[in-house]
Every structure is written in structure tokens, then in C-alpha cells.
Amino acid sequence: MADWKNLDELTAYKELEKLSPVDLKTVMAGESGAERVKNCSIPMAEGLAYNYAAKAVDGRITDQLEKLAAEAQLAEKFEELYNGAVINTGEKRLVLHHLTRGQLGKPVMADGVDKRAFYKEQQERIAEFADKVHKGEITNAAGEKFTTVVQIGIGGSDLGPRAMYLALENWAKKTGNFRMEAKFISNVDPDDAAAVLASTDVAHAIFVLVSKSGTTLETLTNQSFVMDALRKQGLDPAKHMIAVTSETSPLASSKDYLAAFYMDDYIGGRYSSTSAVGGAVLSLAFGPEVFAQFLDGAASEDKLAAEKDPKKNAAMMDALIGVYERNVLGYPATAVLPYSQALSRFPAHLQQLDMESNGKSVNRFGDPVSYVTGPIIFGEPGTNGQHSFYQLLHQGKTIVPLQFVGFRKSQIGTDVVIQDTTSQQKLCANVAAQIVAFACGKQDENRNKNFEGGRPSSIIIGDQLTPASLGALLAHFENKVMFQGFLWNVNSFDQEGVQLGKVLAKRVLAHDTEGALQVYSRLLEI
The missing domain is CATH 3.40.50.10490 (Glucose-6-phosphate isomerase like protein; domain 1)
Structure with missing residues (x-):
């Protein structure tokens, strides 16, 4: 049986907190950056790959994250889950998706x-x-x-x-x-x-x-x-x-x-x-x-998520880096940025998946935790987002980790050449440029045009978005959220936070109100 402990009780986490942070601008510059991109990739199912080269981690940190995964028994807890343990402690249920x-x-x-x-x-x-x-x-x-x-x-x-x-x-x-x-x-x-x-x-x-x-x-x-x-x-x-x-x-x-x-x-x-x-x-x-x-793609990715070594397990590494960013580096949010119009509503789905699962302040036993848990999730497809909220991401005071998704080919298979390149080439050029721009920034004497850089990102890259690769992509994020819930020792499979508003709404409709609830009801002419 796995041992369920809070994150701040784990020795590996305490050691992780002691490690000096990585200067992302330095490690991503020049040839060192090129080598990182080649070496920081984990194969996923259906031809996808998770690349974390532009994350603010190095060998010291990933080695410590590996120790954290082992001490937190992430693989063992996943095994218990799919073998039918009562993982949903809040509702005393199995978790069988x-x-x-x-x-x-x-x-x-x-x-x-x-x-x-x-x-x-x-x-x-x-x-x-x-x-x-x-x-x-x-x-x-x-x-x-x-x-x-x-x-x-x-x-x-x-x-x-x-x-x-x-x-x-x-x-x-x-x-x-x-x-x-x-x-x-x-x-x-x-x-x-x-x-x-x-x-x-x-x-x-x-x-x-x-x-x-x-x-x-x-x-x-x-x-x-x-x-x-x-x-x-x-x-x-x-x-x-x-x-x-x-x-x-x-x-x-x-x-x-x-x-x-x-x-x-x-x-x-x-x-x-x-x-x-x-x-x-x-x-x-x-x-x-x-x-x-679609199911086959998800099943293939689930099998890879059972791997104990996070350096061979994309979902586990993604989860570990996310917890490092949230709890050690103190970043409050994550932006999901698919460079695929077909994934236009995928960030909205991940918003519910992540925030409803891990937006908790008590552990799986109902005891308060002393650390932050799930991040705020938001996002839009690229390149639309570039003309919307990327301004804050590039030059705002809050550093927001970024999760890109990109494909080499479009789904339609046809394109048009304008100014010597196709639309798909322009799309892919933009995501590549954004990763480096966020990581490395640009110095300028004009402070209004200065980019600090040091903004971490990862990217999941595939050949084309198909039913099988979509299934693998979905399973990756489901398993990432699951692993993060294990690390934070929260129950990722109930959602009591959505219930109170429902109860009060029923009272409003039954005209059983008082105080502020009664006044708001009258203002809305209910």
C-alpha cells in the first residue's frame, strides 16, 4: 500500500527547495540552448513528444524531481488507482476512467x-x-x-x-x-x-x-x-x-x-x-x-504513464515540473497555448480538468495543507493569443509558465503559399519564435521595448492532430493532473467546491432567502 503524505513532509521536496534556480536566459542561449532542445524530449504515444528544454530546470533539478517522484510513490499510486483502490477518498469511490x-x-x-x-x-x-x-x-x-x-x-x-x-x-x-x-x-x-x-x-x-x-x-x-x-x-x-x-x-x-x-x-x-x-x-x-x-490513442499514452522513471514518462515529468514551478518558484498560473485552431476549446476543457481536480485547500484526509495547490489555468489558440494576452506574458510583472501544443502538418492537408511560405509554416514559425522569445527575451535601451525573458515553457509536438493523437494528448493531461494531485496529497476526483452555489440557487428559486441572498434575488427579480 502506498504511503500518502503531504508534499512538505517529503524529504526530497525539502531538498528541492534548497537548490538554486536556473537562469533560463543563459541556458537557452546559443549552442547550449540548441543542445537542450535536442536532449530534453520525452516520447509520447502516437508520435507525440513532450519537450521541456525551455523550462527552468537542469540536471540537478530533474534528478531531485526523480527522487521526489520515487518518495511520493507516484507510479505505485497510479498502479493502485487502475487496479481498483478507493482513491476518491471524499466520496469513497474507485477512479476508473x-x-x-x-x-x-x-x-x-x-x-x-x-x-x-x-x-x-x-x-x-x-x-x-x-x-x-x-x-x-x-x-x-x-x-x-x-x-x-x-x-x-x-x-x-x-x-x-x-x-x-x-x-x-x-x-x-x-x-x-x-x-x-x-x-x-x-x-x-x-x-x-x-x-x-x-x-x-x-x-x-x-x-x-x-x-x-x-x-x-x-x-x-x-x-x-x-x-x-x-x-x-x-x-x-x-x-x-x-x-x-x-x-x-x-x-x-x-x-x-x-x-x-x-x-x-x-x-x-x-x-x-x-x-x-x-x-x-x-x-x-x-x-x-x-x-x-481516439480510445486507442488514450490507452497507449496511459501505458507510458505507468513508467516509474519520470525521464521516460512525459505526464509524470510535466507534473513534477509544474509542482516545482507552483510550489518552489511560486508561479500562480499556467497558460495552455495550442497552435492548432482545431484545439480552440481544449484550454477550456483543461481549465475544468485541472482547476476542478486540484483546486483544493485540504488533503485527501480533510486536513488543511500549508502550501498552494492547483494553478489558475487559461489559454487560447495561437496565433490569436499573441494579439491578446501575450503582452502581459512577455512584459508583465507576473511570470506565467506556458504549455504549447503544436503540429507539423495541418488537418486539411492543403495550403496556400503567400510570401514564399505556407500558412502552416507561418503558424509553426510563430510557436518556435514564441518559445525562444519568452525564454531569452531581448535587451533594449528603450525600456518599453525591453523583454526580460526567463519565461518558462514546454511544448508537446506532433505530426498531425488525428483521433489517436488527440486521445494521447487528452490522456497526457489527465495523467499529469492525477500525478500533481498525488504530489499535493489532495483528492483530485471530487468537486465539493461546486455544490454550495447549487444549494443556494435552489433556495433562491424556492424563495427561502434572507440577508444578502434575499436582496440579490430581488435585484435580479427572481
Whole structure:
């Protein structure tokens, strides 16, 4: 059994704090910088590689991080997790999202069920359903094919699947794998559902309602909004809806749905893109074969994350460097900067994944911790971000570590030459330039044009964004967040911080208010 200790109780961490910091500008300059770029790369699955040359670490620090990983038993804790230990201590649950894409260790039994077999069964049911929709064997009441799929969900039921759909939409169109357009309704703001419905041929749309508990207020409200719109067009909502929920939820046996596909409490919402939550919408949009490729990429990266040596384990090294930056160097945030328009919503997904998982102030046993934990996560695709918030990143007083993602080839495979270079070459040139500019800076007598440099970054580089490489990329960040939670000794798999606002909102709607809550309610005319 692994030994769970707070970060500041670990001898390796105390020794890490004593090491003098690295002058990033010096080590990244000239030939030494060139050698670092060549030597600081860790292979990932599906042709990806994690390069940390522009991070403020050297051999002394990475050696100490290796000792920290060993003392914190990161590999052993991961092994316990995927073999079915109760890692989610807050809710006393197993953590099994890795099982949705493969078997890393021994079979995991829970509730008298082989959970890998259960998840695989749901994938097969979804694949069969999607195939029937695509072949026209499952149709609307008029016997016509569905052409659009609309997911109704919020949080992890929206952010991950939406990001994955957008990441693969152009790839699917280019490769002939595009089956149905997907749209998403998440916000309880009626303008969200109204806008989606206004642009959708609802008579040929199939709606996927995602709620594990079957009681999520925003999701059920949006379901009612959609059902009302269907009825107004003379359509039977039960012929246009499927559910993704738990077997014990009120949605599971409801006659309001064409079919119900199941997940369980061992899959957290923000970790659910590889479960039925992402599987239904992605299989309908692109075909079950594409979703299977996505799962294979994630499974391949999970296997690499089981490696004990952080110098061969990209997710573990990424996590260790992140903790060093957060707790030793004192950096409060991390910017996620994909140089790929297809990943436009990937930073938003990672924002939830990271901040909902590790935004904690007590350890996994409920005791307060004396150190900072998860960073603030934000980001936008490059080059858009360069014309937005990069000004602060380059010349502001706050140093923000940067996490770039880049691909050598675009998804569309075609391009145009303008001023002797293609658009993709310009994109790649920008990310290369930004890494060096942030690290090395530029001296100028005009202080307004002076760049201090010393801004650390890493980059994940791949050949092209495909379903398999997207799966590997997703798994990398899920495992990074997991390892950081282990290091901080927090429970990365509950989210009590989202509950209080929900409780108070219900009181407002029931007019059970007093004090400031009552006044705010009146100001908003509730």
C-alpha cells in the first residue's frame, strides 16, 4: 500500500527547495540552448513528444524531481488507482476512467461487476446504435435519417466532448469520416438553447441528454426547453432523444428516450470524454471506428504513464515540473497555448480538468495543507493569443509558465503559399519564435521595448492532430493532473467546491432567502 503524505513532509521536496534556480536566459542561449532542445524530449504515444528544454530546470533539478517522484510513490499510486483502490477518498469511490479505454492491470470488480467488461459493453451498444442511425435503420417518425446530433449537458458532460468534437471536425470532413454535425447546449441561459435550436433542423436532429445522476438542474431545464420546441413542431420528443446516465438514475428506464447508455460514479465528469459521455456524440458524429481510434490513442499514452522513471514518462515529468514551478518558484498560473485552431476549446476543457481536480485547500484526509495547490489555468489558440494576452506574458510583472501544443502538418492537408511560405509554416514559425522569445527575451535601451525573458515553457509536438493523437494528448493531461494531485496529497476526483452555489440557487428559486441572498434575488427579480 502506498504511503500518502503531504508534499512538505517529503524529504526530497525539502531538498528541492534548497537548490538554486536556473537562469533560463543563459541556458537557452546559443549552442547550449540548441543542445537542450535536442536532449530534453520525452516520447509520447502516437508520435507525440513532450519537450521541456525551455523550462527552468537542469540536471540537478530533474534528478531531485526523480527522487521526489520515487518518495511520493507516484507510479505505485497510479498502479493502485487502475487496479481498483478507493482513491476518491471524499466520496469513497474507485477512479476508473482509464478502464474506459483499456485494461492496464488486473480486472477491476465493483458492485459485483467486471467494470472493464461493463464499459466495453456500453461502447459496443453505442457503436451498434450509431451504425443503425447512419444506415437509416433508426430514423425520425417520418422514416427520415437524422442529420444532426445535439448534446445537452454541462461541465464535464459538455466541455470535454465539445472540445474533442471541434478537434476532429475538419479532420473528419477531409478524410471522409464526417457522419453528422454535432452541436451542444450547456448553459441554463435560455439564449444558449434558443440559438442552437434556431440553427438546427430539429425534425432531423437526435438529442443526447447527459446527466449521470439524472437530476442535474441545468441539464433537465434545457431538456424541457428542447422537448417543448419539438412538441411545437408536432414531433414526439421520445423519438428524438437518447440518454447517457447511470443505471440507477430516473432517466435509465424512462420511456422518454430511444435508448439509454450507462456510465457510473467511478467516472468523474471531467474525466468522462472516453466514456459514454463522449462516446455517444462522437460515434454519431464521426462513426464508432473513429471513436475507437481516439480510445486507442488514450490507452497507449496511459501505458507510458505507468513508467516509474519520470525521464521516460512525459505526464509524470510535466507534473513534477509544474509542482516545482507552483510550489518552489511560486508561479500562480499556467497558460495552455495550442497552435492548432482545431484545439480552440481544449484550454477550456483543461481549465475544468485541472482547476476542478486540484483546486483544493485540504488533503485527501480533510486536513488543511500549508502550501498552494492547483494553478489558475487559461489559454487560447495561437496565433490569436499573441494579439491578446501575450503582452502581459512577455512584459508583465507576473511570470506565467506556458504549455504549447503544436503540429507539423495541418488537418486539411492543403495550403496556400503567400510570401514564399505556407500558412502552416507561418503558424509553426510563430510557436518556435514564441518559445525562444519568452525564454531569452531581448535587451533594449528603450525600456518599453525591453523583454526580460526567463519565461518558462514546454511544448508537446506532433505530426498531425488525428483521433489517436488527440486521445494521447487528452490522456497526457489527465495523467499529469492525477500525478500533481498525488504530489499535493489532495483528492483530485471530487468537486465539493461546486455544490454550495447549487444549494443556494435552489433556495433562491424556492424563495427561502434572507440577508444578502434575499436582496440579490430581488435585484435580479427572481
